[in-house]
Amino acid sequence: MELRYLEEFILLAQHNNFHRAAEKLFITQPTLSNHIRSLESELGFELIDRRNGNRLTQAGAIFYWDATKAVDIINESIEQCAKVANSNTEPDSTPLRIVASPLYEFRQHLQEQALITNRALSIEFVDYDLTRPVLAPLINGEVDIVAIYDVPEIRKEAARHDLLCRTHGVEHYAVFFSTDNPIASSDLTKETVSAATVAEHRQFAVGPWKTAICDMLGKDIPIRVLDDSSNDETWEGDMDGNLGVGTLQSTIAICEKNPDITYRTTLDGKPISHAMMLVYNPEAIPSYAIDFIDSLPST
Template identity: 25%
Template sequence: MDLRRLEYFLVLARVLHFGRAAEELYISQPGLSQQIKVLEQELGTPLIHRGTKSITLTTAGEVLREHGERVLAEARLCVERVRAAAEQPTGVLRVAYTRSGADLNMHELVERFRVRYPEVRLSLSTAWTSRNLELLEADQVDVAFVRAAVRHRPVESLVVATEELVVAMADDHPLAARERVSPDDVIGLPLVHWPRAQGPGYHDEIRRQIWGDRPQRVVLEQPDAEHILREVAGRVGIAVLDEHRARKLCPPGVRVRRFVEPVPTTTLVVAWRPRAGHASVDRFIELCREHLGPGGR
């Protein structure tokens, strides 16, 4: 039985007038009459007595009116639940944080997702950019936070935060006396940096903005900001870091200075593998775009 025709019949059974029922249903009166005839043919019995001035329900029509309301209500409920299931994903969403983005909005975005989609279980891990991209490509995580734009990989990405790069130096370094530093000021100075393999895109982004084509004088590599700043405090060299980590982790004996305009910046990016049928990923990216506001892309 066609549910649309059932709905037509139930309206007609309520008002008992073809003209008023047709008007309520926004269809023509002949069209409604034809649909009722088809429904009667499908059920194999007359549903209404057609009088010259009025209509009444047959015994079969009364039965259909009584049970049809419940059938239609159940069908509508079924549709609502199916749509809700599509809008409210379930299962597991595997998210990889990047260690360098802890003070940006990664955790806020994940918490918003958790509150909005409580039926999704979150599996969270933390690594560095290159490792997160490896996990993403190996399908061991669903979305990954990384540093800098993702290029030449089978993933899509969205910038979710931007912050300044700053320079850290020992408190008795000549540059510490300045309010701001220019990229030219750091050329040729001994640099404590981190291995490029941990995040080639991020590493190259810093080099392009500060050093350009000029050589870096890297005297020591350390795996994370804490160790880098410890070496800076020990006067091994200067360091260029994202501002949040540099200021949060700054040890005694170290000064942090901003660059002159235009200030160099770095980005926090969420990356994912585009594929059909993964509602949790789709909803998470939608939430990230929503967080960015109009024009988020």
């Protein structure tokens, strides 16, 4: 059954006149008449009472209302499918490039959100290059989005380059320490944490990472910078009564390799986490990337 025949029947029923309906459809009256005959033949009953002023038959009147609803549904579906088809073509050839640490659960969250937005949206994640300013890849047009902590220094840097910041989501963290540390016997509080020192690798003891640590644990918490030879697999010698702080994902990995280290995910009974944001150039970002960002709820 052709959709256009249904649409022609609906228009004919509304005008109750073959000549007038044919003019509206920009076809000849005989063509319209033939189309309606074909539709009636396919249905197996008459729609138009040609002996009574081309009024609808009883069956035609019933069919009219259902046909109208069916055509509306089909046309809406076609419109939605066309939007999906058109939005799917761009990302297939050009992946959305996002800077995000592989240690972030936020990275996986963005991938899941992309699938919800558009299952054909391809994302290529890029790791932070700690030898460059965080926003350098974005400023130089190498990537589309930088996912980073929502901190003042990044917002100021973004404003200087006319970049937009969109707050979205959180990254969960944990505080880890030796099992023989006195605080291991109780829940963490800001009071107990404030009396300790955070041991952190050099590259994470400055900039937005340091700001995030202080936001979560306390503005004045002292941070001891570890030497460059330190790594995640030898934390036992770096604890010395200090605390470590890392993403929940990286902390679990550290504790699995170091049985003498344990961790906590709450501080004063609340999850240890930090708000994240997406930084992007509204003038350079692809349209499908804008659609993706707009689909994310602000927090």
